Amino acid sequence: MSEIRYSLEKYKGRSTRYHCPKCHQRTFTRYVDTHTNKHLSDYAGRCNRVEKCAYHFTPKMYFEKNGYEPDDFNKPASKPKPIIKPPSCIDKKLMQASLTNYRQNNFAIGLTKYFPERIVMEVLQRYYVGSAKGNKTIFWQVNRLGQVRTGKVMQYNSATLKRVGYINWAHHITKQKNFNLKQVFFGAHLLVDKTRAVAIAEGEKNAIFGALYYPQYNWIAVGSIEMSHEINFYNNRSIFSEFHRMQLKV
Ligand SMILES: [Zn+2]
Structure with a gap:
């Protein structure tokens, strides 16, 4: 009041x-x-x-x-409203152009030892997993509106499918000025499809394994603790028709 x-x-x-x-x-x-x-x-x-x-x-x-004064009518001496900067996005074409070249992508190469190549390609494209320079893999974070918020760039050992080296980010690589990072779940773009139950995995790699083993679900990856509050948000909105959690070990 x-x-x-x-x-x-x-x-x-x-x-x-x-x-x-x-x-x-x-x-x-x-x-x-x-x-x-x-x-x-x-x-x-x-x-x-x-x-x-x-x-x-x-x-x-x-x-x-x-005329009104800046500090005017009917208001307590209030704090100025914070300027809310919209989240920054990465050009979608960049993301789409990366959804290829899976034979130079250690993660994709490793997956084809367990699953048919055609299925691996399909799943990687559907989940917006791209290829980056040096046989690296980009796990894009795209929201339900199709906005590309960033991408997590990682290197894998194709024989063991274990991650090696450091994590890099698409918004660092593209060097966009004053980038206002607002992460979304990996797989969030699939949440528009409400006909499939959503399953949550810890990490992007497990989400992809989930998608390969259990294609009846739409998989999303929870990457970090600070994003876990968004699970409640999605739950409250009843987007989950079923809550299924699993950790798949490779
Ligand atoms: Zn009078």
């Missing part, structure tokens, strides 16, 4: 009543700024002779006549 900044001065004896600008009787109550305890103006107020005079000049009328 907002605080009323201007209110009619309380009666504290005759000195708090003034001559009405209209009927000139001493029956006039002025508006007071509750922050400064000063009168708004000698003509902003209400005549107590409601029937006979009916003069009422409100703070709103006062500001409409005189």
